[in-house]
Amino acid sequence: MNKTMKCIVKTNAGPGNLEMWEKPVPVPGPGEVLIKVHLAAICGTDIHIKDWEEFAANRIIPPIIIGHEFCGEIVAVGHGVSEERVGQLVSAESHIACHRCSLCLDGKENLCLNTKAIGVHIDGCFAEYIKIPSENAYVCNPAISEEINAILEPLGVAVHAATKVSIGGKIIAVTGCGPIGLMATMVAKRLGASKVICVEPNSYRAAVAYKMGADVVLNPKECNIVDEMRYECEGIGPDVVLEFSGNIEGIQAATKYIRAGGEIVVGGLPNHEVPINFTETFYRGVNLYGLSGREMYHTWKVMNGLLNSGMDVSDCVSHILPMEEYNKAFELLESGQALKILLRP
Ligand SMILES: NC(=O)c1ccc[n+]([C@@H]2O[C@H](COP(=O)([O-])OP(=O)(O)OC[C@H]3O[C@@H](n4cnc5c(N)ncnc54)[C@H](O)[C@@H]3O)[C@@H](O)[C@H]2O)c1
Ligand SMILES: [Zn+2]
Ligand SMILES: [Zn+2]
Known part of the structure; x- marks a missing residue:
């Protein structure tokens, strides 16, 4: 094995400051595994880190290797980890729970009070190798393509949202057709939704929503979204909204068109506080649920x-590029003409 590896490092605080560095290959410590990364995916979080938005500035201490969505092969194990793990194809749960705080002890590891995140608090996967706790290295099905195995972490967010409420036989609205909303669309269909209506202003992404199983895609910039959504949903709005736009107007609209007694799973993360009309929303018996990561490991x-x-979410992978072309990848994402972009180290 090489002694050094290529990796993408957030070198300093502030916007930009991403560089390709050569660093020593990490050595797995007790309870850890070393993984040779096969494919890594760029997430919105990586863009927040690049642009040094508040979320990143509050959490990250550079220099750090970024990236947390990937698949690869275990090539070495640290003390206390079975040698049998070497050779396994794995993806990663990106949240490292402490297993000691009151929420962990209550079975809510995804809400751990001391969560450490891969590519945020510890070195990430935009690298030839990554070391993580053995527990977080989730064994993949090698019969599933590597493109999909590299995006299990965001797919898990979509699955978590769609399993937070019951979906079977219901009319579901999915707001925001980025990769996670698109995957939530397909998951909702697979879980037996009677109709899935997506909301997305970007026409390139709207077209992919149909491929992922949407029955209707509404453009909130071109219609009165509240009226149009009610019209599509028996005149009274959807049973469930899976919110993945993180857009303030998108979230506010959902609180208006959701049917009385309906449920909104808020997965999108807006940059600012979102004013909501509590009286109008909650007097109608609307339920709002928050969402963080994935339940470990349900x-x-x-x-x-x-x-x-047989669920196949590969239509939400738009590009696979060599890791050296990370600048091009970020530009493509910012152009709005891309979905999941995978980097090959
Ligand atoms: N809760 C969690 O644990 C968790 C984990 C990962 C990501 N997220 C969040 O989930 C969201 C989705 O992630 P993604 O990677 O798919 O993001 P993305 O930014 O690629 O997708 C958001 C989509 O929403 C669309 N949009 C903008 N305004 C809209 C409106 N008014 N109505 C409907 N759609 C609108 C955009 O055009 C875009 O396609 C993000 O906010 C992200 O931060 C949450
Ligand atoms: Zn992610
Ligand atoms: Zn904990």
Whole structure:
């Protein structure tokens, strides 16, 4: 094995400051595994880190290797980890839970009070190798393509949202057709939604939503979204909204068109506080749920079942580029003409 590796490092605080560095290959410590990265995916979080938005500035101490969505092969293990893990194809749960805080002890590891995130608090996967706790290295089905195995982490967010409420036989609205909303669309269909209506202003992404199983895609810039959504949903709005736009107007509209007694799973992360009319929303018996990461590891189990029964989310991968072309990848994402972009180290 090489002693050094190429990796993409956030070198300093402030916007930009991403560089390709040569660093020593990490050595797995007790309880850790070393993984040779096969494919890594760029997430919105990586863009926040590049642009040094508040979310990143509050959490990141550069220099750090970024990236947290990937698949690869275990090539070495640290003390206490079975040698049998060497050779396994794995993806990663990006949240490292402490297993000691009151929420971990209550079975809510995804809400751990001491969460450390890969590519945020510890070195990430935009690298030839990454070391992570053995527990977080989730064994992939090698029969599933590597492109899909590289995006299990964001797919898990979509699966978590769609399993937070019951979906079967219901009318579901999915707001925001970025990669996660698109995957939520397909998951909702697979879980037996009677109709899935997507909301997305970007026409390139709207077209992919149909491929992912949307029955209707509405453009909120071209219609009165509240009226149009009600019209599509028996005149009274959808049973469930899976919100993945993170857009303030998009979220506010959902609180208006959701049917009385309906449920909104808020997965998107807006940059600012979102004013909501509490009286209008909650007097109608509307339920709002927050969403953080994936349940460890129940969500992964459901996701595995969906993939093994033939669910194919590969239409939301738009590009695969060599890792050296990371600047081009970020430009493509910012152009709005891309979905998941995978980097090959
Ligand atoms: N809750 C979690 O644990 C978790 C984890 C990962 C990501 N996220 C969040 O989930 C969201 C989706 O992630 P992604 O990678 O798919 O993001 P993305 O930015 O690629 O997708 C958001 C989409 O929303 C669309 N949009 C903008 N305004 C809209 C409106 N008014 N109505 C409907 N759609 C609108 C955009 O055109 C875009 O296609 C992001 O906000 C992200 O931060 C949450
Ligand atoms: Zn991510
Ligand atoms: Zn904890």
